[in-house]
Amino acid sequence: MRTLVFLFLAAMALSVSAGTQLRGSFTQGGVVFGKTAPGARIVQDGEKVPVSPQGDFVIGFSREAPEHSELTITLPDGSLERRDLKIARRDYDIxxxxxxxxxxxxxxxxxxxxxxxxxxxxxxxxxxxxxxxxxxxxxxxxxxxxxxxxxxxxxxxxxxxxxxxxxxxxxxxxxxxxxxxxxxxxxxxxxxxxxxxxxxxxxxxxxxxxxxxxxxxxxxxxxxxxxxxxxxxxxxxxxxxxxxxxxxxxxxxxxxxxxxxxxxxxxxx
Structure with a gap:
C-alpha cells in the first residue's frame, strides 16, 4: 500500500502553458484532466479528444502505455501547441x-x-x-x-x-x-x-x-x-x-x- 501511495503522489503533476493546463497522473493507467481555450481542438496520439464548450477535457493512458504520449492542441486562432507527455512506467504484481x-x-x-x-x-x-x-x-x-x-x-x-x-x-x-x-x-x-x-x-x-x-x-x-x-x-x-x-x-x-x-x-x- 505504501508503494501505491508513493506512486499516487509522484504521478500527480501540473503542467501549465499559455493555452493549456494539465493535472493528474502521468503514469500507466493514469487519467489527466485538462483546461484549454474554448474552441480549441485536441488530438492525443492521433486520436481526437472531446473538448467541452468551456475548454475542459480528459485524457488517459493504458496499462501498457509507452513512455511518451503526444498531445496536439490547435487553438482557436489556428496556432499549434505540441506537448510531449512523459508517462511513468509501473511494475505490476502477480x-x-x-x-x-x-x-x-x-x-x-x-x-x-x-x-x-x-x-x-x-x-x-x-x-x-x-x-x-x-x-x-x-x-x-x-x-x-x-x-x-x-x-x-x-x-x-x-x-x-x-x-x-x-x-x-x-x-x-x-x-x-x-x-x-x-x-x-x-x-x-x-x-x-x-x-x-x-x-x-x-x-x-x-x-x-x-x-x-x-x-x-x-x-x-x-x-x-x-x-x-x-x-x-x-x-x-x-x-x-x-x-x-x-x-x-x-x-x-x-x-x-x-x-x-x-x-x-x-x-x-
Whole structure:
C-alpha cells in the first residue's frame, strides 16, 4: 500500500502553458484532466479528444502505455501547441487466486454465446460519448474496506495465467452500500453476467465510465442520473468470485485506467 501511495503522489503533476493546463497522473493507467481555450481542438496520439464548450477535457493512458504520449492542441486562432507527455512506467504484481469454480475459469462451449452477449452489452454501454463534464467534480471511493486486488496485476486463476486485473477490489459483506464515485448517467444494469455477475455501468462524461462488478443488488435503472455519493447498489458475491467484494473499474474511450489514481489513499472506516 505504501508503494501505491508513493506512486499516487509522484504521478500527480501540473503542467501549465499559455493555452493549456494539465493535472493528474502521468503514469500507466493514469487519467489527466485538462483546461484549454474554448474552441480549441485536441488530438492525443492521433486520436481526437472531446473538448467541452468551456475548454475542459480528459485524457488517459493504458496499462501498457509507452513512455511518451503526444498531445496536439490547435487553438482557436489556428496556432499549434505540441506537448510531449512523459508517462511513468509501473511494475505490476502477480496475483494468484485459487478455489474458483472451474467452469468460471475455463468456460464450456455452451457458455460462449452468453459471454459474447455480455461483452457486446458492456461495449455498447461504454461507447457513450457526450459533453457532460461530471468528472470535474472529483471522485470518491464507492465503498471502504480491505483492498484485495489492484489494477494491472497479472491474474493466475486456479493455476492458469489469465488477463490482467483492471480494477480495484474492495472486500466487504454482502449488502454493503455502494455509492456513485461521481455524478453520471447509468448506461447498463445487468442482473447476472457470466464472469461479473450483477453489473452496473455509469458514464461520467467524455467517455469516462465506472463499472461495478459482483453486486448483490442494483438500486438504479438504465438512463437514470445519479449524484456523487448516492447509494446505487449493494456489494455482493455474484459471478466469478471466491468471496463478497466490489470490483470497481474505469474506462476512458477504450482505455482501461486505474480508479485508485483518481481517489488516492482510502481513509479508514
Amino acid at each position: 496475483q494468484r487466486i485459487d478455489g474458483l469454480p472451474e467452469r468460471k475459469v475455463t468456460p464450456k462451449e455452451e457458455d460462449q454465446a452468453r459471454i459474447r452477449a455480455d461483452q457486446a452489452a458492456v461495449k455498447k454501454a461504454r461507447a457513450r460519448l457526450d459533453q457532460r463534464i461530471d468528472f470535474l467534480q472529483g471522485f470518491m471511493w464507492p465503498a471502504r474496506g480491505r483492498i484485495t486486488g489492484v489494477y494491472g496485476s497479472q491474474r493466475v486463476l486456479n493455476g492458469k495465467p489469465k488477463w490482467p486485473h483492471y480494477g480495484v477490489d474492495i472486500a466487504g459483506p454482502v449488502g454493503k452500500p455502494v455509492r456513485a464515485p461521481a455524478a453520471g448517467i447509468v448506461t447498463l444494469v445487468h442482473p447476472d453476467m457470466f464472469y461479473s455477475g450483477a453489473t452496473l455501468i455509469m458514464d461520467h462524461g467524455h467517455g469516462l465510465s465506472s463499472t461495478f462488478l459482483h453486486l448483490h443488488k442494483i438500486l438504479v435503472h438504465e438512463g437514470q442520473r445519479v449524484e456523487k455519493g448516492q447509494v446505487v447498489a449493494e456489494m455482493g458475491a455474484s459471478g466469478r468470485v471466491t468471496g463478497p467484494h466490489l470490483d470497481w473499474r474505469m474506462n476512458l474511450r477504450g482505455k482501461r485506467v486505474d480508479p485508485q489514481l483518481l481517489v488516492g489513499p482510502m481513509k479508514s472506516e
